[in-house]
Amino acid sequence: MSNQQVVQVIIFGIAAALIIFGGIRVVTAQNIVRAALYLVLTLAATAGLFVLLLAEFIAAVQILIYVGAVVVILLFGIMLTRAPIGLTPDLDNESARIWGLVAGLVFLGVVTFVLWRHFASVPALELSAPDSGANEALGRSLLVDWVAPFEAVSMVLLSALIGALAMARKD
Amino acid sequence: MGTAVFDLHALAPELILTGVAILILVYDLFIGDERKWTLPIVAAGGILAAGIPLVTLGLSDTTRSLFGGAYVVDGFALVLKGIFLGASFVVLLMSAQYVEEGDYHRGEFYFLLLSAVLGMLVISSARDMISLFVAIELVSSPTYLLAGWRKRDLKSNEAALKYFLLGVVSIAISLYGMSILFGVTGGALKFTEIASWMSAVPSGSAMGVAAMSIVLILVGFAFKIAAVPFHLWAPDTYEGAPLPVTAFLSVASKTAGFVGLFTLVYLAFPAQSQVWRPVIFGLAIATMTVGNLIAIKQTNLVRMLAYSSIAQAGYVLVPFAATTREGSLTAETFASSVTYLLIYTVMNLGAFAVIIAVARRTRSVEITSWSGLSKYAPGLAVLMTFFLLSLAGIPPTAGMWAKIFVFRSVISAGGLANGALAAVMGINSVIAAFYYLAVVKKMFFDPAPEEDLEAIPVPASLAGAIGIMAGITFVLFVIPDVAVRLGYGASLV
Numbered sequence: 235m236s237n238q239q240v241v242q243v244i245i246f247g248i249a250a251a252l253i254i255f256g257g258i259r260v261v262t263a264q265n266i267v268r269a270a271l272y273l274v275l276t277l278a279a280t281a282g283l284f285v286l287l288l289a290e291f292i293a294a295v296q297i298l299i300y301v302g303a304v305v306v307i308l309l310f311g312i313m314l315t316r317a318p319i320g321l322t323p324d325l326d327n328e329s330a331r332i333w334g335l336v337a338g339l340v341f342l343g344v345v346t347f348v349l350w351r352h353f354a355s356v357p358a359l360e361l362s363a364p365d366s367g368a369n370e371a372l373g374r375s376l377l378v379d380w381v382a383p384f385e386a387v388s389m390v391l392l393s394a395l396i397g398a399l400a401m402a403r404k405d
Numbered sequence: 406m407g408t409a410v411f412d413l414h415a416l417a418p419e420l421i422l423t424g425v426a427i428l429i430l431v432y433d434l435f436i437g438d439e440r441k442w443t444l445p446i447v448a449a450g451g452i453l454a455a456g457i458p459l460v461t462l463g464l465s466d467t468t469r470s471l472f473g474g475a476y477v478v479d480g481f482a483l484v485l486k487g488i489f490l491g492a493s494f495v496v497l498l499m500s501a502q503y504v505e506e507g508d509y510h511r512g513e514f515y516f517l518l519l520s521a522v523l524g525m526l527v528i529s530s531a532r533d534m535i536s537l538f539v540a541i542e543l544v545s546s547p548t549y550l551l552a553g554w555r556k557r558d559l560k561s562n563e564a565a566l567k568y569f570l571l572g573v574v575s576i577a578i579s580l581y582g583m584s585i586l587f588g589v590t591g592g593a594l595k596f597t598e599i600a601s602w603m604s605a606v607p608s609g610s611a612m613g614v615a616a617m618s619i620v621l622i623l624v625g626f627a628f629k630i631a632a633v634p635f636h637l638w639a640p641d642t643y644e645g646a647p648l649p650v651t652a653f654l655s656v657a658s659k660t661a662g663f664v665g666l667f668t669l670v671y672l673a674f675p676a677q678s679q680v681w682r683p684v685i686f687g688l689a690i691a692t693m694t695v696g697n698l699i700a701i702k703q704t705n706l707v708r709m710l711a712y713s714s715i716a717q718a719g720y721v722l723v724p725f726a727a728t729t730r731e732g733s734l735t736a737e738t739f740a741s742s743v744t745y746l747l748i749y750t751v752m753n754l755g756a757f758a759v760i761i762a763v764a765r766r767t768r769s770v771e772i773t774s775w776s777g778l779s780k781y782a783p784g785l786a787v788l789m790t791f792f793l794l795s796l797a798g799i800p801p802t803a804g805m806w807a808k809i810f811v812f813r814s815v816i817s818a819g820g821l822a823n824g825a826l827a828a829v830m831g832i833n834s835v836i837a838a839f840y841y842l843a844v845v846k847k848m849f850f851d852p853a854p855e856e857d858l859e860a861i862p863v864p865a866s867l868a869g870a871i872g873i874m875a876g877i878t879f880v881l882f883v884i885p886d887v888a889v890r891l892g893y894g895a896s897l898v
Contacts, residue, residue, distance in 0.1 A: 382471070382472060383539040386539045389524075393520040394546050396513050397550030399513075
């Protein structure tokens with residue numbers, strides 16, 4: 235391994251550890267506001283992975299949209315719906331937690347086993363070095379090659395927005 | 406540039422439907438309550454208008470490939486889009502009165518319904534992982550909301566929440582599988598690229614990872630079609646959702662899941678049938694058997710039909726699991742699945758339309774409240790019997806042919822495994838006949854309740870829906886050739 239690769243592996247390790255830690259805390263945090271703040275950690279560390287993959291633009295978008303907008307909307311949502319903030323013991327189900335843990339561990343075990351055994355033989359993807367045209371290529375890819383799913387996503391978001399409004403509206 | 410960048414003719418159905426969906430949203434803002442009854446008419450007009458380019462595309466009879474093969478309009482796409490538009494049109498007929506009487510947010514209801522239909526049109530043409538994923542999301546997210554449309558009803562809240570949480574988890578598992586496959590194949594997204602990678606490379610180890618990702622990807626679609634053991638959401642969601650939405654979920658949304666399976670299995674993974682065929686074999690047997698066995702015990706008609714629709718999905722899966730002698734997929738097995746889906750769509754929509762009509766009076770979908778229906782609503786009782794017979798596969802209904810085609814395609818493939826599949830399907834058809842006929846007995850031979858025995862008034866739109874579905878069920882019994890030809894026309898092999 236060259237020095238550059240060692241640095242990359244170290245940074246990847248830090249980012250991955252932060253993502254996993256944040257992800258675990260999101261689901262184990264007792265307070266929903268704290269869970270949202272741990273989500274910030276996970277999403278920001280994901281942006282770090284994009285930087286490692288030479289996709290600075292996507293990393294910036296990840297920070298702006300997910301950390302900046304989505305989590306803030308989440309917090310607004312918690313605040314405005316007057317949902318109980320804090321512990322909700324009557325919604326906890328101990329036996330379901332055990333089965334969930336079993337299912338999760340089995341899934342983790344199978345996936346880890348398969349990837350551990352076989353992934354070494356999978357050829358690595360070649361990353362092209364970033365150049366000044368990277369964003370242009372991204373834009374072309376989104377709005378020419380992938381315009382159909384891109385526009386379909388806008389309909390997904392619009393319908394989610396309209397539906398959520400109709401659901402939340404008092405009448 | 407002289408020529409258009411996109412083939413607008415090929416995209417016309419999607420564009421028209423998008424336009425009408427947004428038009429409804431805006432139109433709804435500017436009309437008063439007394440004009441809201443026009444909303445379903447606009448929506449129905451939009452669906453019919455989207456059908457026009459479908460017909461002209463069918464007549465032009467060429468396969469159109471857009472975006473470098475990521476979006477294809479071929480026989481399969483056209484037939485399935487036709488089924489989706491037809492089914493949604495009938496669901497609109499069923500909703501018009503229901504939504505108006507329930508005083509729901511009408512504009513938003515029709516907007517979300519059309520958005521889901523748009524997703525179904527996109528999924529029929531999607532030929533790469535990204536489009537497939539986005540399309541299945543476009544089908545799902547409006548239906549999560551529609552399932553909870555009866556806001557003040559706890560059951561409806563439960564329906565939406567269960568459907569949403571389980572749906573999101575299962576599609577996330579699919580997405581994880583897709584991401585692994587993307588890495589293993591070296592960045593292949595289009596089904597054609599994945600298929601050629603799979604038939605070329607399979608050097609042991611990379612294939613191990615790919616095999617796992619295939620199974621993970623199938624999970625999300627098994628959820629959508631409510632195959633056992635991914636069916637647990639279906640009964641509660643069907644029971645709690647508004648009835649027209651239940652009909653929509655059990656027919657159109659389920660078919661969308663099958664479209665995903667068809668394109669994945671027949672276009673992306675055909676070379677790796679030894680990976681997915683055992684999975685689908687197990688799913689098919691479990692789905693048929695568990696669905697039917699639990700359906701027997703149901704006392705609620707909608708829950709019974711929910712389990713019955715789980716079992717019906719099992720019958721559609723049977724041809725996928727059939728092993729042909731060449732080991733490859735044949736047009737016959739493909740066509741029998743599509744034919745079954747088409748006929749199932751018609752008869753199940755018919756049954757739900759009758760339920761909506763009767764529930765307007767009984768205010769209950771408990772099977773006991775249907776006793777003696779033939780005394781005061783003989784027409785509805787006869788039609789319900791007709792649809793139930795069709796679901797059971799008993800003549801004179803199209804349901805009989807649907808079952809026969811599936812049987813024939815499995816048996817003609819030969820072999821022990823196929824024989825076992827056919828046997829399990831036969832036993833299940835007998836079990837199913839038992840609970841369908843129990844409802845018929847209730848309607849005709851049990852005493853009617855004492856109080857009011859006036860005839861049930863059926864609104865015109867609902868009567869139209871029942872009539873169209875009954876007509877098609879009968880016509881397809883007399884000339885099943887039409888359904889078969891559509892099935893073969895849709896074939897991807």
